[in-house]
Amino acid sequence: MNRRSLLRWICRAIASVSAAVVAVPAVRFLLHPLLRRQKNDAIVRRLAPLDDLPVGKPQSFPILGTRQDAWTTYEEEVLGRVWIVRRSNSETSPEQAQVEAFTAICPHLGCAIDWDKAHDHFLCPCHRAVFDSNGQPAADADLGYKNPTPRGMDALECRVVQDAETETWWVEVEFQRFEFGLTTQQALT
Amino acid sequence: MLRELLNSIDTRVGYRALLAPIRRRVLPDGPRWGYATAATLLWMLAVEVVTGLLLMTVYSPSLTTAWASVHYIEQLPGGAFIRGLHYFASQAIIVLFALHLVRVLLSGAFRAPRELIWITGLILLPLTIAWAVTGNPLSGSQKAYAQIEVEGNIIASTPLIGPLARTVLLGGKQVGHLTLTHLNFLHVALIPLLAGMFLALHIQQIYKHGASAYPTNGKKKKSAPYWPFQSIRNLSVFAVAFGIVALAAWHYGAPLEAPADPEFHNIPRPEWYFLSLFELRAYFSGPNEYIATVVVPTVALLVLLGMPLIDRVCPPRLSTAIRFFTVFGGLLAIGGLTGMSVQRDMHSEEFQAAKHEEQSLARRAHVLAVAKGIPPEGPISLLRNDPKTQGPILFERHCAACHSHTDADGKGIAAEESTAPNLHGFATRAWLAGWFDAEKIKSTEYFGGTEFAEGEMVGFVDDTLTDLDEDDQQALANLITALSAKAELPGQKASDEQAAEKGEIKAGIAALLETFSCIDCHKYGDDDPEAGAPDLTGYGSRDWLIGMIRDPAHSRFYGENNDRMPSFAPDRVNRENNQLDDRSLALIADWLRGDWYEPLGEATDQPHE
Incomplete structure (x- = not known):
């Protein structure tokens, strides 16, 4: 190797090392949204006293919580809404009461699902996905068009609990987000 | 393989022909270390561009988000290092620019026909400084x-145009959101475009006229290709400069002071490269200040611009003398003024104290931002709602005319004339014990400066507590422990729980009610309209203390017996009539009670325990 090509290689080495000093942190910096683990822990909330819920009519409740958006912390933000349907009437004891909860986030593309009173079914206004009162997708034949949703409404863990102090029976829901577009319900990671 | 690929690309693109002037460049007098300043500046600028683009992916310019997004960058992987590189490389550019200018000036490289190189280079000087300043x-x-x-x-x-230019730059009469969007626009768009244009012209001219000739004393030097013989010199200098920048970025990082808040006193200083003008300004007062800040830099720039003309008009010896005088006189003036400014600040206690204060505010803001996150209203509320930061400020403003807040060594906020109790360690056991000590209660640390020095409490302590038997001494100790526990001080939580387990609190309350019959004068647990002394229910708790500051003349506290303490917020209906708003009341109370956020595992400097 002559002097000239040795110098060339030293030049290339200096340039490469310098570039790497910038490039390595640059890649980590740019990809930080991937590196940072976003937690999707279930948010447990008591939403309503059991006695306040009408039988068979879905009721909508907001889920409040802290939301972190990059550098801003929002306290008490609406993180999502849930639909609660009380199945059993007041003759059933609270311990036996049947209550179901669904997230209002549509499993198709994430719009907010509404209760369509006129037709007694759930309707997502964005792409007209329709679900019956049990959260199951309506059949294409009944709709006259293809129901865009890949699966039924996402059910949330839901139970009836008694408040230790007031002895009131409350409906408690575990709110979570799920992946869109899949045929099965999978927690968002 | 690679060669074939490059060949086929070149056949289509023709990049080799484009790069030929660079690849085939020959230096007629051979390579020089002096030439390296130019390329080092370019590479350093490349570092600035890359790190700047990276920072742009997160930075958000507005008064509510700027600090927050920069603080966020500091927490991201690689973020602090990239910001540090950007910060220190900008200072390296200022230093390298100065070296480059000195080299060109001394070697006379500005002579005809190279004037355009000189002029475009000099236009880049204020542009570069504006780039850093924005x-x-x-x-x-x-x-x-x-x-x-x-x-x-x-x-x-x-x-003439000054005030108008200021309004346009700030986006109004005062610093606001638009100030930051404007500065951001200048920093990342307009100045880079202008600098890019002049830089392109500068480099094009250098290629047209070739490297500047140095005086060779008649010796003919051998010519050499630029790549790699000059490149190795360029890159060696760059490696050293960039190494220093990277080490500084790694070790120190770029500073981030507390979020902007006009409420806080500080003594601002410009960046180090402006200290000379800052010092010069001190010699021109009032309306003449613009001579230092505007006229002197402009004249200096004009003299430099006129250098090719001066060189042509003057005889060679005089011209050389002028050039050397400009360089060394200029460096001496800048260095001397900078040194004087640094010297002055180093010996100014006021400045050092302000700097120390600034650093501790910055640390506190960082601690709060990490622990609690930044609220939507922006980072300004971090320190505004922090008892540790606001407490001393509010105490000094509203309470320190009468009350001191000094520890045993006399450190803290001392009242000019201590005419009311020292509130350091408020409601702690040690502080409360003083009230039951015949000597202490009469001192100016407690009731000594007040009307109560002759009052019933002092009389009671004198008559009843000076000669206690052992049982009663224990009862008094329990009483103090119990009363202090009612304050629920965060700093005393552990020892309060221990005392409760040992039954000391129960015993203490019994002593309060029976042994010492405090309730003859004080209220406890019920509303006794006859009691003229402060309520002992929840004594020293947040609610109690806020109530006390709000209105000591209320029947719950001293009532008609109140001495001179003003009622700071007695009006609960029309709160605007009050001297202190509810937020300030709470901040003072929390601070006196040592109730503020401290990160776990770090040494706390809370006054209690």
């Missing part, structure tokens, strides 16, 4: 705010 305040920190204010006013001091 970048520094983007962090939205306390220092940034002060720098914008001062630089805005410097612009405004220019006769």
